[in-house]
Amino acid sequence: MAEIAEDGGGGHKKGGKKRAKKQSTKIDMTPMVDLAFLLLTFFVLTSTFSKPKSMELTFPVPPKEPTEQTKVKNGVTFLLTKDDRVFYYEKEFRAKPEGENAATDLTELNFSAESLHKFMLDKNKAMQDAIKALDEKFQKRQLADTTYKRLVREVKADKNSYTYLIKTDDKASYKNVIDLIDELNINLVGKYVITDITKPELDLLNAKTGG
């Protein structure tokens, strides 16, 4: 294939007689290989194989009445602020003590395995266990694909489970929001939403951070 018959090449100068001289007709392929691999390397390095990965997120439809406050039963509200700080409170927000309920106080968490991850793990234990049980059944082929998906959806939409609200002030970074949503996803949370922070919440947050 790579052997080229040379005729009239150098080597038969002596005499006019054509003499079949035993001479290698092989071409040195090494430079060609070099070139081919150079091109190969170039294309391997420049081509982009991986498409970017993404996280699907649905934002809530804004309420028709701007003053309308969404009432959330069993809510956990995260408040994000500057310097990667995150606070949370449970249930409704109370600026002042009402009856036997004390005023809302914020508890600080941070984005580490011991803090936020553990907190979420504890909060969402029941749901995670339920989904894990379904998972096991599915693995053992006791459940059909569609039934499994439906049951997981049902567990996630459980009325008594927590709803997580994510609110940020003006200084919070996008990374923190994504990290928090990611943590919720890791813990198989079914209901979470990003909403606007309210004035009393912001005041309390500012008092906490001293900003």
Place this chain on the structure above:
Amino acid sequence: MSKKPSKGGAPSLDMTPMVDLAFLLVTFFMLTASFRMAEPVTVDPPSSIGKVTLPDNHIMVTIDNDGRVFFGISNTTAKINALRSMAQKYKVSFTPEQEKKFTGLPSFGVDIKDLPRYINASENERSGFQPQKGVPNDSLNNPQLKDWIAFAGREAVLAYNEAKEKAETSGQDFKAEKPRYAIKCDGKTKYILVKDVVKTFTDLKIYQFNLITSLEGGGTVLDEGKPQNGL
């Protein structure tokens, strides 16, 4: 042992199969490679466990560190049509060459009035293009981003439907996906800036997004102690 020693000279190796292989691979990579034009801005998205690959058919809004907004459409037909609609609305005219050149641009972050000049600029000039302030997103006075999204969304759906119809009439498989809206944002960006863009989308009754994130690698604290479940 049983082989005879070669009769002097350098031992030669037949390189032919190697050349064959190398060129085969070169050909493969040449044909599969899709070259990307340099993005006007580099953003470093935060990591997540999200495994959804971004659909090919997407409309992407990129937000950089300083809150500048860049806009890009993947579908070329939709891109040209959206440009025409924008040109009509903002009374800017584009030559057919400029329209063609525009389809090759990945994303842009300039006012529509500066866009012809931006298109004409060479690739080197574009990186230092002034004023590359991002697509204006002033909902009251200058809602260019909103218009871009609205036009691009409409055109992308039209292009999708057309392709679908074409495929159905000719009896071919139709694999394309519906256009999706993607937001790509730098991790250090203030969330409030992202919120403005999300507001622009929700004003247009678009509530579903793909947020571009990089794949979770080592390094983040959150990686430790993750529950391993099959979801």
